[in-house]
Amino acid sequence: MTSDTRPDSAARSVPCGPLALAPEAPCAAPLCVPAALESLDRVAEFVLGVGRAGGLDGGALYRLRLAADELATNIVMHGYRGAPGHLTVSGGVDADRVWVRFEDAAPAFDPRRGMHAPDLAVPLAEREVGGLGVFLALTAVDSFSYELLDGRNVSTLALRRGLHE
Numbered sequence: 091m092t093s094d095t096r097p098d099s100a101a102r103s104v105p106c107g108p109l110a111l112a113p114e115a116p117c118a119a120p121l122c123v124p125a126a127l128e129s130l131d132r133v134a135e136f137v138l139g140v141g142r143a144g145g146l147d148g149g150a151l152y153r154l155r156l157a158a159d160e161l162a163t164n165i166v167m168h169g170y171r172g173a174p175g176h177l178t179v180s181g182g183v184d185a186d187r188v189w190v191r192f193e194d195a196a197p198a199f200d201p202r203r204g205m206h207a208p209d210l211a212v213p214l215a216e217r218e219v220g221g222l223g224v225f226l227a228l229t230a231v232d233s234f235s236y237e238l239l240d241g242r243n244v245s246t247l248a249l250r251r252g253l254h255e
Contacts, residue, residue, distance in 0.1 A: 125166045125175040125194065133162045133179055137190050140181035141249075144188030150249050153230035157247045158190055160227035161201065169196030169243070187232070189248040198243060200236045201228065 121136045123129035137158040141151040158179075165177055173196075181190040201224050208217060208225065228234045233248045 120178050120180040122176055122178045125170045125177045125196070127163075127166060129177065130159065130162055130166070133177070134159060136179055137181065140183070140190055141188055144183040144249075144251055146188055146249060146251070154188065154190065154247065154249055157227040157231045157234075158192075160223045161192055161245055161247065164201065164224065165192065165194050165196060165243070169194055169199060171196075183251070185251075187248045187250050189246055191244065191246045193245075194243050195241065196243060198238045198241075200238075201245060202234070202236060 121132065123132055134155055137155055138151065141154045146154060162177060162179075169175075175195055178193040179190065180193075181188070206225070228247075231247045232250045233246075235246045237244045
């Protein structure tokens with residue numbers, strides 16, 4: 091069973107690309123925003139709305155937003171690299187989980203590629219730059235999936251409902 095998780099009307103935009111086919115249909119009206127730093131607040135509001143609709147507690151809601159913020163920021167900063175583009179965000183609440191899906195037409199990139207736990211034995215000043223944010227974000231959620239569908243990056247974050255209370 092899914093429930094409607096439509097955020098306030100200010101967060102809704104016209105679709106800007108095909109949504110990937112998935113076993114579950116998106117519940118929240120997709121949010122389509124320009125791939126720009128100025129859009130990240132709208133993405134965060136959308137993600138928080140989906141999480142609240144799914145009954146996530148404060149800690150789980152924080153982890154979902156952390157992962158979503160990191161993923162959206164990386165799409166804008168590293169995916170499009172200043173080129174014009176759009177980011178489509180959809181989300182929903184299933185019986186056992188809350189999920190948020192990101193789609194973009196930036197060059198293909200699986201965020202898990204090259205991701206590894208930081209070596210805490212290495213002093214901070216000597217650690218390689220990059221990758222820590224993605225590691226923290228993707229380990230904060232219960233599941234993450236990535237697919238390249240019809241030339242579009244499709245990344246889905248999910249938290250199980252009721253386990254984090």
